[in-house]
Structure formats: structure tokens, C-alpha cells
Amino acid sequence: MSLHIYDTSTRAIREFVPVEAGRASIYLCGATVQAPPHIGHIRSGVNFDVLRRWLARSGYDVTFCRNVTDIDDKIIRVSAEEGVPWFVVAERNQRAFTWAYDILGCLPPTVEPRATGHVPEMITLMQRLIERGHAYASGGDVYFDVQSYADRYGSLSNQKVENMRPAADTDDESCKRDPRDFALWKGEKPGEPTWPTPWGPGRPGWHLECSAMATKYLGPAFDIHGGGIDLIFPHHENEIAQSQAAGDGFARYWMHNGMLKIGAEKMSKSLGNSLLIPDMVQKVRPVELRYYLAAPHYRSSIDYSEEALQEAAAAYQRIEGFVTRAAEVIHDVDADAPLPQAFADALDDDLGTPQALAVVHEVVREGNVALSRGDKEAVARLLAETQNMLDVLGLDPRSPQWRGTGSDLSPVVDALVAVALEQRRAARERKDYAAADAIRDQLSAAGITVEDTPHGPRWELSR
DSSP states (O other): OOOEEEETTTTEEEEOOOSSTTEEEEEEEEEETTSOOBHHHHHHHHHHHHHHHHHHHTTOEEEEEEEEEOOSHHHHHHHHHHTSOHHHHHHHHHHHHHHHHHHTTOOOOSBOOBGGGOHHHHHHHHHHHHHTTSEEEETTEEEEOGGGGTTTTTTTTTOOGGGOOOOOOSSOGGGOSSTTOEEEEEEOOTTSOOBOOTTOSEEEOHHHHHHHHHHHHHOSEEEEEEEEGGGIIIIIHHHHHHHHHTTOOEEEEEEEEOOEEETTEEOOTTTTOOOBHHHHHHHSOHHHHHHHHHSSOTTSOEEOOHHHHHHHHHHHHHHHHHHHHHHHHOOSOOTTOOOOHHHHHHHHBTOOHHHHHHHHHHHHHHHHHHHHTTOHHHHHHHHHHHHHHHHHHTOOTTSHHHHTTTSTTHHHHHHHHHHHHHHHHHHHHTTOHHHHHHHHHHHHHTTEEEEEETTEEEEEEOO
């Protein structure tokens, strides 16, 4: 079975056939950096990181472009409220997003373009649209003419033009030919940043930014465009309209992840129900939070609760426990061992992570049985299968990401704990149990848990 994905534009499951054989190109709508990220934002990053990993494991050379919207109405509004330059707001929140992606194990994108670095490409795109009769300049702004594309506009969101609400994306709608026309470029206003264009100074509209960046790095036609389901309209609808009206094929598949909710409401800053990433990784470890976000199907909604979060953490710890115990018996894992067919089939079926994780848990159960009966051959095979599946999901507890070996201090910590454990071992051999217990207590006070096993002491940072 090959990869099949649900394509929002056709509202059907389609076999993935890339533009270029052996290569896969993905554009993910990334952060609009007016505020730091909550877990609803980062869910998208985790979901598409799993997709990227699975495509790579399936043999594709993947180009993954995740943009940063570093200028828009919201950023300017926050800038005015705080009395700081717009770029200060954008930069600090860009860093917060990067930290959040990194701490949850998302691979760095192949390229991460910022909108403000691509104004020349935006100007070229607007010129092409004006020349083709799909855009017009008015009052210092540039607008996309929806009626010029009325026969196709609304196809992604399954709407008819006559039933759409006004775009309402400018202060003065009188410059528009039709209230549904959307702004490609917004003319100069006091206190706002500007860039020069043939139609006067101003700044880009949100939708224009992504079309310009996607085609610059992935070409006029590319494979997958992703983002949250809340972006289908108007953002992605407008991206399609302006790109295809200009003559680009644009994205062949549209993938959208579901929302994360609290109760019946979408998680958002305006509702005051944001769960920010620094707070969340105090409740569970980052790898457990990644498990929580990756475990549901990407198209499903998640209704957040503390209970569900802790259940996810416990489920991951069961997997981690087997890997840790098995690794004490089997030191070298076959990274090329084949994945269980059921796991591959699950991910090929529209990235079915719930079914894929069910396979992981079944293999872990078999592995625990093999451990209990001392069947090293079976343990070796099942450990390899487990770690290879977890690697695809970005959840392997033995990877440098989760073992902390990327930290400059981790070798020092490893060495110091090893010295303490050797002193504890020596104390027990001479039957000085008080000294041995004191060493263990001191390690515990420092946040290190020691567990005695048949293969020697095992330690980890306390949860």
C-alpha cells in the first residue's frame, strides 16, 4: 500500500503521487508571531512533523517549508498596545515558537522564510495578477478581484461566491469593486512599516505572503500544503485563487489538522484559554506532550483535559519502560529492521497515528512477555521494531532529543551520576548500607531516581 491522504480540495482520500518522483514538497502555514504559542498552535507542527518523517522513511527526499508571518494586522496591533516596534514583537515570539517546536522534537524545516524577506516576490505576483485582469490598484491598496475568478473561487471551502461574507480586511471598504475582494497590499498608514511598490508604499496582505513564499521555495506546483482547519477560509482559499489566477498550479494536495478545544470552544488567546508550551512542559515531559498531540488522528479535534494529558503521559511511560528494560539486555538495535506491516499500513492510510500507536503498544506487550521469559532473540527483534516505529513518530526515548545528550552539561551529569553510583555499589559491597542509602537519598534530592535491576542500577531524572 502507498500513502493515501485526505485532500480537502476534493473532499476525498487520494493516493499520494508527487510532482517529481522520489521527491516530496510540503508547505506548512507556520506561526503568525503576535504572541507565544499554545499547544493548539504546536499541534500542527507535530502532526506535519510526523508526515515529514513518514515520507522520509518511505524513501522520499523531502523539502519542508514552514513560513513565519512576521508582519500583519495582529502584530501591528500588539506593537501599538505595548509601545514597542513591530519587529520586537515579531522577533521575541518567533523565538518562542522555535523553542516550542524544538522542545517537542519537531525537525527543523528545510527552509523557514519570513514574510518581510519576500516583498520582491510579492510585488512580482501582484504584477502578474494585474496583467491577467485578476487584481487592481485602488487608493494605495491592491485587491484581488473575486468576480474575475468567480467560477473557481470557493472550491476549497465548498462555498458559492454569492453566499460569502465581505472580506472586511481594510478600514475603508469603499476602494473595493466588490466587498468580497481581498487585500493583496495595504497602503501606507501612520506608524506602520512600509515597503516601496509601483502602486505606492505599504505592506503585504496576509494571503499574498504565503503564495509568494511557497512558490519561491517549492516551485509553481508542489505537493502538499498544510495548516489548521481554521485556515481553509479565507486564507487557503485566497492562496489558491491568487496563485492559480496568476498561472501557477500551486498545491496538489491540501491537508488540514483539527482544532484543539477546551470544552466547546476553540483554544485561542482572545478567549483566555491558551495553554502555553512553557507551562505545559511543567505538567508533563516534552516527549509526553508530543505523544498527547500526536496520538489522535490529525484531522480529529482534541478536547483538552488534564486527565487526558496524564493518561497520555502514562501510556508513553509504558512504552518507555519496555525500551529502557530491553536496552539493558540488547545494546545494539537494528535500525534497518523492517517496520511491522500493520504500522506502515496505518500511516499510509491518511497518517493514521491512533492505529499506528496501537501497533506500538501491541509490540511492547509482546516485548514485555519476551523479557519475562528471557527470550533475548525475541527481545532484540521487538525492541528494534519498537524503536524504529517510535523514530517515525518522533517518540524514541533513546534518541538524543529525549535523552538530553544534546545538552552541553549532559556528559558531565552522566559522569557524576556514574561516580555516585559506583560509590553506592562499593558501600553496599562492604555492607555499609547507611552510606549506600545516603547516596541514593542525595541523588533523589538532586532530582535523580535510582532503580535497582537485575542488570545493575538504572537512573533517570525524576518526573
